[in-house]
Amino acid sequence: MPAPCIICVAITGSVPQKSDNPAVPITVTEQIESTHAAFEAGAAICHAHVREDDGTPTSDPDRFAALKEGIEKHCPGMIVQLSTGGRSGAGTARGGMLPLAPDMASLSVGSNNFPTRVYENPPDLVDWLAAEMLKHHVKPEIEAFDLSHIFQAKKMADDGRLADPPYVQFVMGVKNAMPADREVFDFYVATTRRLFGPDAPWCAAGVGRNQAVVNDWAIAAGGHART
Amino acid sequence: MPAPCIICVAITGSVPQKSDNPAVPITVTEQIESTHAAFEAGAAICHAHVREDDGTPTSDPDRFAALKEGIEKHCPGMIVQLSTGGRSGAGTARGGMLPLAPDMASLSVGSNNFPTRVYENPPDLVDWLAAEMLKHHVKPEIEAFDLSHIFQAKKMADDGRLADPPYVQFVMGVKNAMPADREVFDFYVATTRRLFGPDAPWCAAGVGRNQAVVNDWAIAAGGHART
Ligand SMILES: [Zn+2]
Ligand SMILES: [Zn+2]
Ligand SMILES: [Zn+2]
Ligand SMILES: [Zn+2]
Numbered sequence: 001m002p003a004p005c006i007i008c009v010a011i012t013g014s015v016p017q018k019s020d021n022p023a024v025p026i027t028v029t030e031q032i033e034s035t036h037a038a039f040e041a042g043a044a045i046c047h048a049h050v051r052e053d054d055g056t057p058t059s060d061p062d063r064f065a066a067l068k069e070g071i072e073k074h075c076p077g078m079i080v081q082l083s084t085g086g087r088s089g090a091g092t093a094r095g096g097m098l099p100l101a102p103d104m105a106s107l108s109v110g111s112n113n114f115p116t117r118v119y120e121n122p123p124d125l126v127d128w129l130a131a132e133m134l135k136h137h138v139k140p141e142i143e144a145f146d147l148s149h150i151f152q153a154k155k156m157a158d159d160g161r162l163a164d165p166p167y168v169q170f171v172m173g174v175k176n177a178m179p180a181d182r183e184v185f186d187f188y189v190a191t192t193r194r195l196f197g198p199d200a201p202w203c204a205a206g207v208g209r210n211q212a213v214v215n216d217w218a219i220a221a222g223g224h225a226r227t
Numbered sequence: 228m229p230a231p232c233i234i235c236v237a238i239t240g241s242v243p244q245k246s247d248n249p250a251v252p253i254t255v256t257e258q259i260e261s262t263h264a265a266f267e268a269g270a271a272i273c274h275a276h277v278r279e280d281d282g283t284p285t286s287d288p289d290r291f292a293a294l295k296e297g298i299e300k301h302c303p304g305m306i307v308q309l310s311t312g313g314r315s316g317a318g319t320a321r322g323g324m325l326p327l328a329p330d331m332a333s334l335s336v337g338s339n340n341f342p343t344r345v346y347e348n349p350p351d352l353v354d355w356l357a358a359e360m361l362k363h364h365v366k367p368e369i370e371a372f373d374l375s376h377i378f379q380a381k382k383m384a385d386d387g388r389l390a391d392p393p394y395v396q397f398v399m400g401v402k403n404a405m406p407a408d409r410e411v412f413d414f415y416v417a418t419t420r421r422l423f424g425p426d427a428p429w430c431a432a433g434v435g436r437n438q439a440v441v442n443d444w445a446i447a448a449g450g451h452a453r454t
Contacts, residue, residue, distance in 0.1 A: 110403065111338050111345045112375065113353075118338045120345045123403050147374035148339065148405040155406075176337065176350050178375040179382075183421070187414050194410070 006224040008045035008203060009038035014057040014087035026051050028063060032070035038227075039075035046071055047106065047141075047226065049083045059089030064097035079103045081141060084129055086119055094125070098132040104167075105133055107140035109156060110149040113176035119145070130161045141203070142168045145177045150188065154195040165196040169203040169226065173210030180210035185217050233451040235272035235430060236265040241284040241314035253278050255290060259297035265454075266302035273298055274308045274333065274368075274453065276315055286316030291324035306330045308368060311356055313346055321352070325359040331394075332360055334367035336383060337376040340403035346372065357388045368430070369395045372404045377415065381422040392423040396430040396453065400437030407437035412444050 011034050016024045025034040028050070035046045048071075050063035068080050081104035084094045098105060107129055108121040133140050140162060142153040150168055157164040170188045172180040185204065192202045205226035206214025215225045238261050243251045252261040255277070262273045275298075277290035295307050308331035311321045325332060334356055335348040360367050367389060369380040377395055384391040397415045399407040412431065419429045432453035433441025442452045 110373075111340050111347075112373070113338050113348070113350055113379075116350060118345065118347045118349050120338075120347070121340070122345050123340055123343060126340075145375075146337075146339070147411065148372075151406050151408065151411075152340075152403065176379065179378050181378065183418070184374065184378075191410070 003201070003222075005219055006045060006201075006203070007043045008047050008081070008224065008226045009035065009043035010047040010205070010226055011035050011038070012049050012051065014049045014083070014085060017055045026055050027053065028066045028070060031067055032074055035071050035078070036074040039078050043078070043227070045079040045081050045104065046075070047081045047083065049085070049088055057088040059084075059093050059096055061097045061100065064102075065100055068100055068102055081105060084108075085143070086121065091125065092128060095129045095132045098129075098136050098138055101136040102138055104139045104141055105129075106143050106169075107133065108143045108145070108149070109152040110146060112145040112174075112178075115175040119177075127161060130156060134161075134163065139163070140166055142166045143171055144168055144188070145171050145174060147178075147184075147188070147191070150191050150195065157196075165200045167201055167203065168192055168196075169205055170214075171205050171207065172214055173207040180206050180214055182217065185214070186221075189221055189223065230428070230449075232446055233272060233428075233430070234270045235274050235308070235451065235453045236262065236270035237274040237432070237453055238262050238265070239276050239278065241276045241310070241312060244282045253282050254280065255293045255297060258294055259301055262298050262305070263301040266305050270305070270454070272306040272308050272331065273302070274310065276310045276312070284315040286311075286320050286323055288324045288327065291329075292327055295327055295329055308332060311335075312370070313348065318352065319355060322356045322359045325356070325363050325365055328363040329365055331366045331368055332356075333370050333396075334360065335370045335372070335376070336379040337373060339372040339376075339401075339405075342402040346404075354388060357383060361388075361390065366390070367393060369393045370398055371395055371415070372398050372401060374405075374411075374415070374418070377418055377422065384423075392427045394428055394430065395419055395423075396432055397441075398432050398434065399441055400434040407433050407441055409444065412441070412448075416448055416450065 025031040080102045082102045083106045111121045144150050153166045156162045203224040204218035218225050252258045307329045309329045310333045338348045371377050380393045383389045430451040431445035445452050
């Protein structure tokens, strides 16, 4: 029997606002209850961003601490994954929540373009975030926005900057980065298996209207899914 | 008979100095004679960066004009390709030489990491450089430091931001970007053929000690080579 599919629920993200969709959970209380509902529906990982009260993305460790505590209370056993993404802060502020020692945190290991700007992950910041995760025993989820990021994760695992094997997520469908292309998806899977072994776990996320199709591909190919 | 292999000679680059290798041509006069020697030896494209007298990289249009004029005089028929790379300038200064209307210019269409920093090619700058190339009838060479850059070139060609089909170069072996990996190379070739047609020309460059092996791969696979 293949390993069960892990569903990771991405509550909130860093972009959508109540004005886009009133159901987007913004306050920590809303986030906890939204996560609780997803947990009841089968989600096993919560990928979390936090916001200011006005909806602005932030990396505020106090917000993250309150959210983590709420999820642990309402959703016992759920894996908490905190975002260190660059839309919520800059420089080492992106990793200010890592001393909370969440189960997991997202980690970008390369740079790429986003719809209107460069998603900047300079090598020294990547190494600092990875070192903080090692120090606090946080399992990284590698956000692969492009193919070279999978190779970079392998290099970092080989030289001890990551605990081996990393959990890689393919991110597809971001404008100006990698589109949701089926042949690339298959090559991502093959490359991950080649570099990390046939049983290495991996996940895939399709952004926006690409979500459902990438979920389909990932589940059918034996990977895990981000909603 | 397959199409002849086009050899592109990259004189100077933006990184090496006389202190690394006394043979690196720095002054325009040295660059012209170095290019002339390569032309006599069979190179058909000159990929050119310019330097200040002290070796510092620059995008100075006057330097590029003098170099272009010298190459055209000493190497009749050679294709002149000027670099718009980000190591020699910032922002629109990177394209200040495009009104010289060289035959070609390099164009990065995405961002990625370099050994110690982010190679920043923000979407609006990419679009501006591409528009300048269209305006001055300059053929871009797309520098694909990662897989998504080939897809970005396709998107830009489809919506008229590039003249179709673009000339794509795979760049492999830059630390923190894409390594020189044979399976990736094969996938790059297959992807280029899928997106731009089986006869679309492409080129490959291996950086530093990866140069010879990537040249071997490219020539054997029917592509063109950067020295
Ligand atoms: Zn996120
Ligand atoms: Zn609850
Ligand atoms: Zn160059
Ligand atoms: Zn000469």
